[in-house]
Amino acid sequence: MLEGAVLVAALAAGDPAAGEAVYSRCQGCHSLEYNRTGPKHCGVVGRRAGSVPGYEYSPAMKKSGIVWSEKSLERFLADPPKTVPGTTMTYAGVPEAKDRADLIAYLKQQTAARCGG
Amino acid sequence: MSFFSYASPIAARRAFLGKSGLVLSGSAIALLAGRDVLAAKAGGSKASDTNILNTALAAELEAVAAYQVGAESGLLEKPVLTLAAQFQGHHKEHADVLAKTIQQLGGKPVAAKTKYDFPTSKLKSQADVLRFAASLEKGAVSAYLGAVPLFANRDLSKAAASILGDEAMHWAVLRNALGENPVPSAFVS
Numbered sequence: 639m640l641e642g643a644v645l646v647a648a649l650a651a652g653d654p655a656a657g658e659a660v661y662s663r664c665q666g667c668h669s670l671e672y673n674r675t676g677p678k679h680c681g682v683v684g685r686r687a688g689s690v691p692g693y694e695y696s697p698a699m700k701k702s703g704i705v706w707s708e709k710s711l712e713r714f715l716a717d718p719p720k721t722v723p724g725t726t727m728t729y730a731g732v733p734e735a736k737d738r739a740d741l742i743a744y745l746k747q748q749t750a751a752r753c754g755g
Numbered sequence: 756m757s758f759f760s761y762a763s764p765i766a767a768r769r770a771f772l773g774k775s776g777l778v779l780s781g782s783a784i785a786l787l788a789g790r791d792v793l794a795a796k797a798g799g800s801k802a803s804d805t806n807i808l809n810t811a812l813a814a815e816l817e818a819v820a821a822y823q824v825g826a827e828s829g830l831l832e833k834p835v836l837t838l839a840a841q842f843q844g845h846h847k848e849h850a851d852v853l854a855k856t857i858q859q860l861g862g863k864p865v866a867a868k869t870k871y872d873f874p875t876s877k878l879k880s881q882a883d884v885l886r887f888a889a890s891l892e893k894g895a896v897s898a899y900l901g902a903v904p905l906f907a908n909r910d911l912s913k914a915a916a917s918i919l920g921d922e923a924m925h926w927a928v929l930r931n932a933l934g935e936n937p938v939p940s941a942f943v944s
Contacts, residue, residue, distance in 0.1 A: 663901075663944060666894030667814055672872035675813040719803075719905060728807035729901035 657744025660737045667727075670748055676727060680753030682706050683746050687722075698724030711742050804911055805862030807902050808853050811915065814898060815850040816867040819843055821891055824873050825884045835881060835932060839888070842925050849918050856911070885933050892926035896943050 667675035677693040684707070688700035702722050704710050715738045718727040732738045822843035825831060831839055854864035878884050899919035906912040923943065931937040 662890065662893055663897035664894065665890050666896070666898035667810070668894075669874075671874070674872070675810065675817055724806070726806060726810050728803075728810045728905055729898060730904050731901070 652739035652743030654743040654747035657740035660741040661744050681749050696726045698722050708742050712738050804907055805857050805860050807905055808857045809865050812853040813865050815846050818846040820871045830881050830884050885929050889929040892922050895922045
C-alpha cells in the first residue's frame, strides 16, 4: 500500500490510456453507463459508496461510509474483500500500484468525457 | 479422479457435483453433511465462498442474457450464430452448477434479473456483437482470475479455474472470428 506523498505522486501520474486496458479486467461485471453484476462507474469519483440508484448493494458496502476519492479507490482496488469485508466484489484486486493509478485516471477521464460529468 | 480428467463437459459437471453432491474436500463434505463445527475448525468460510459463487453466478446469468441478445439481434450468421448458441450453453451450464453448489453450501443463489441493460443501440453489425461478447468474456476471465485465490475451499478454486479456462477459450475464438490475434499474450490479467 502506498502512503502519503508517494501515493499522491503515483495517482497524479496515472495514465488514462493505459487505464483503458486495465479496465478490460473490470468488464466481466462492470460498465461505465450501466448497472451490471456490479454498479456502473460513471461518476464514481466523488460518489458515496452504495449510492447508485437501481443497484442492489451488499449491506457491507452500504454501511461502509466510504466516499470514492482517488485515495479510497486506490485502497479498495488493491484488495476489495479486505477493504470492505462482505462486499460482493469478490475479486482479489489490482495488485500493481501503477495499474490502479492508471485505472483511476481512466475512470476520471471517462466520467468527464462520456458521463456528463 | 481429477476434475480435469473428464473428456466432456457433462462428465466434468457430474464430477463437480458428484452423485449426491459436490466432490469437495473433507471440510466441505463436513459442511454439506451439516457438521458445521467441523467445517469451521477446518478453516472453512461458508459465507465468503457462497458470496464469491453468487457473484460468479450473477455474471454467468448476465452472459446467458447477453448471448440471447446477440442471437436475437439478427446480426449473426452461421456459423457464428451456432457458435454463440454453444457458448451460451456453456454459460448456462456454469450457472446451473454454481447455483446448485451455492444451495448445497447452504446459501441462496441469486436469480436472473428480469431486465439487463446492454448497449444494444451500438450493435449494428456481426462484428459489433462479436466485439461486445469478446469484451464480456475477457472480463469474465479476469473476474474468475480474481476470484480463484479467494476461495477458502480449494476444490472450489479448482472448479472456478476450470470455468475460467472455458471462458478464455470463448474469448480467443471470438477474437479469432474478428480477425484479431486469438491469444494476444502469454498471460491474462
